[in-house]
Structures are given as structure tokens and as C-alpha cells.
Amino acid sequence: MQIIQTVSALRNALKNQPSIGFVPTMGNLHAGHIALVTQAKQHATCVVASIFVNPLQFSPTEDLANYPRTLKADCEKLKLAGCDIVFTPSVEEMYADFDGRNLNQSMTIDPPPIANVLCGATRLSHFAGVATVVMKLFNIVQPQMAVFGKKDFQQFFIIKEMVKQFNLPIAILAGETVREESGLALSSRNGYLTEVQRASASQLNSALQHIVNQLKNGNKEFEALEVKATALLKQQGWDVDYISIRSSNNLQLASTFDNNLIVLGAAKIANKTAGKTRLIDNIELCITH
Numbered sequence: 522m523q524i525i526q527t528v529s530a531l532r533n534a535l536k537n538q539p540s541i542g543f544v545p546t547m548g549n550l551h552a553g554h555i556a557l558v559t560q561a562k563q564h565a566t567c568v569v570a571s572i573f574v575n576p577l578q579f580s581p582t583e584d585l586a587n588y589p590r591t592l593k594a595d596c597e598k599l600k601l602a603g604c605d606i607v608f609t610p611s612v613e614e615m616y617a618d619f620d621g622r623n624l625n626q627s628m629t630i631d632p633p634p635i636a637n638v639l640c641g642a643t644r645l646s647h648f649a650g651v652a653t654v655v656m657k658l659f660n661i662v663q664p665q666m667a668v669f670g671k672k673d674f675q676q677f678f679i680i681k682e683m684v685k686q687f688n689l690p691i692a693i694l695a696g697e698t699v700r701e702e703s704g705l706a707l708s709s710r711n712g713y714l715t716e717v718q719r720a721s722a723s724q725l726n727s728a729l730q731h732i733v734n735q736l737k738n739g740n741k742e743f744e745a746l747e748v749k750a751t752a753l754l755k756q757q758g759w760d761v762d763y764i765s766i767r768s769s770n771n772l773q774l775a776s777t778f779d780n781n782l783i784v785l786g787a788a789k790i791a792n793k794t795a796g797k798t799r800l801i802d803n804i805e806l807c808i809t810h
Contacts, residue, residue, distance in 0.1 A: 522600045524607045528661050531569075531608050535662070538567040543664035545655060548572040549589040549709040550598050553699040557668040558602045560696055564666050570599050571608040571658055573615060577624060578650030589709065608662070615657060629653040632679050635772050639675050640787055640801065643762055651676055652683050659684075659691060666692040672706050674783060674803045678772050698802075704730070706802045713798045714790070722790055722800060724757050729784045729804050732766065736784075736808055741777045754788055760797060762787040769805050782806050 525531045535541060542565030544557045554570075561568045572595055579585040592609065599607055618625035629649050635641075636648035659667070669677045681693045699707045703723035714722055728750040735746055743766045750764045766775045769783040783805045789797035 522596070522604055522607065524596060524609060526609055526611065527614055528610070531606070531661060534606060535567065535569070540565045540567065540666075541662060541664040542568045543658070543662050543667040544568065544570045544604075545658050545667070545669075546570060546572055546595075547574050547588070547709075548595050549591050549712070550595045551699075551707045551709060551711075553670055553672065553696070553707040555598055555602045556699050557670060557696040558599060558604050560694060561666070561668045562603055564692075564694070565664070567605045568603070569606045569608055569662050569664065570604050571610075571662070573608075573610055573654070573658075575615075575650060575654040576612060577616075577626060577629070577653055578647050580644060580647065583644075589712065608658075615654065626653065630656050630683060633682055635675070635682075636679055639763055639765060639772075639785060640673075641675070648676065648679050652679060655680055656683065656687075659689060664691055666694055668694045668696050670696040670698065671805075672698040672708070672803070673801060674769075674785060675772065700726070706800075708800060710798050710800060718790055718798075721757070724754065724759070725786055725788055725790075725800055726802050726804075728754050728764065729786050729802055732764070732784045733804050733806050736766070736782060736806060743775055750786075758791055760789040760791075762789070762799070780807055780809065782808060 523534060525534060542561030544561050546554050558568055558570055574588050576585055596607055613619050616624045616626055630652035632648045632652045641648050669680055671677055684691050684693055704726040705723045732746045732750055747764045751761045754761050764786045766784050768775050768779045769781045775782050783803050785803040787801045789799045791797055
């Protein structure tokens with residue numbers, strides 16, 4: 522496995538590869554990330570994983586400096602998974618006009634309006650930062666396919682839209698969410714949780730699963746289901762950003778005529794040592810009328 526820091530060296534390493542699969546990450550890897558690499562290996566002769574903590578997607582209230590950086594451990598995991606190349610660029614390498622303080626990235630991707638709801642409602646400009654760095658990485662790696670996890674379904678949807686609207690010759694594959702036995706979705710942020718909090722963290726998934734069960738039983742009172750789940754989580758000590766039932770086809774609010782649905786949630790669980798840890802989750806389902 523090669524570890525490469527510069528764009529020129531990466532392009533040189535990839536120039537004779539017949540097919541390239543790509544898995545972009547911000548590091549601090551867990552089994553969910555490794556599953557994406559394994560999936561990419563099934564579709565490409567060379568798999569590239571990037572590790573880059575992207576400043577452009579962090580808001581002023583989010584602590585970029587304290588984001589976990591575990592490069593050595595990450596590379597060991599990727600090597601065991603059979604990854605061929607790890608791309609670990611510096612901020613200077615990714616942002617040509619970076620002056621040591623400001624990125625000076627005057628040209629960015631303007632994501633679709635769906636980026637302003639759900640996670641985008643409280644993380645302003647987050648998805649513009651994500652889309653911009655992913656576009657940069659696509660231009661650098663030039664893969665035939667890339668794998669994104671469905672745990673962050675909104676991000677997955679926005680990247681698919683970007684690829685479609687910019688006519689990029691890249692197949693975007695979905696990686697299924699990897700979970701602990703309790704149902705808790707694997708996340709780099711789970712590392713902030715104590716064992717007691719980790720047990721409580723599965724309550725978010727349980728709340729979403731309860732809605733899914735109601736929908737499967739024919740309950741179409743979407744707003745009432747959202748309100749009830751939100752109230753229950755608040756009683757359990759959560760600070761709820763949103764619980765939302767939407768069409769998985771376009772992420773618009775669900776109608777009673779939709780068959781393909783997704784129940785999404787984001788909420789913060791109290792953490793005495795690190796403020797509140799924000800977790801996200803979702804469950805897809807198909808119902809017949």
C-alpha cells in the first residue's frame with residue numbers, strides 16, 4: 522500500500538490503472554469506513570482512500586482543531602483491508618490559495634436547496650464545503666466509481682446530484698450503514714461517548730425504528746409520528762435537531778402517495794466531558810398502498 526501526500530505523485534501512481542475506486546474520508550476510521558473500502562475493491566482494480574480533514578465544511582462554531590486525527594492507525598486498518606493507495610494531502614495541497622489562515626477558496630459548489638434542510642438547517646454552508654472538496658478529490662483521483670455510506674444519507678444524495686448535474690463519469694455506490702449490536706450506527710463521534718452514553722445512544726435508532734414499524738402498519742400521520750418520537754427522545758435527555766419522514770427518491774417531505782420512504786434523525790446526547798455529541802441515523806423502507 523502506498524501513502525501519497527501530493528497531487529502530482531498521486532496522478533503519477535494512477536496513470537496506468539485500468540479502473541479506480543475511491544473512498545473519501547476524514548480519517549478516525551471505523552468498521553463502517555473499512556466496509557466501504559471492501560465494497561470498492563469488488564468494483565475496481567485499484568482502490569484509493571483519502572484522509573483529509575476538510576476545513577471548508579466546518580463552521581466557526583465547530584472545533585476543527587480538535588477533530589480526531591489518527592493517521593497511523595487509519596493506515597494500518599486500510600492496509601489490512603487491501604486498500605492500494607492512501608491519499609493524505611495537506612491543506613496547502615488541497616487549497617492552492619491557502620495563506621496559513623484563510624483558505625481563499627473563492628469558487629465553491631453551490632449545492633441544491635435540499636442542502637439547507639435536515640442537517641443543513643443547523644450546519645450552514647456545511648454541504649457546500651463537502652461538495653467542493655469532493656469535487657476537488659474527484660478531479661484529482663479521477664475514479665470510475667466512488668463509495669459513500671448511507672448513514673449520512675443527505676450527503677450521499679447531494680453527491681449523487683452533483684455527479685449527475687455536472688455529467689461526471691463516476692458511478693456513486695451506496696454503502697450500507699454498519700451498526701453495533703444495540704442498533705447504534707458506527708460513527709467516528711461514538712468515540713466521544715462513555716459506555717453508559719453508548720448504551721443510551723441506541724435510543725435514537727429505536728425511535729426511528731418505532732416510526733418505521735408504524736409506517737409499515739399503515740400509519741400515515743407523518744407529522745404526528747415525528748412529534749411523538751421527538752418528545753420521547755427529549756424525555757430521555759436528548760437535544761433533538763430533527764426527526765423527519767421523507768421520500769428516499771428526492772428527500773422531499775413524504776406524501777401519502779410515496780412508496781419509498783426514509784426516516785431520518787439527528788440529535789445531541791449529553792456528554793459531560795465534551796459538551797453534546799451529535800449523532801445521525803436513518804432507516805429506509807418501502808411500503809405498498
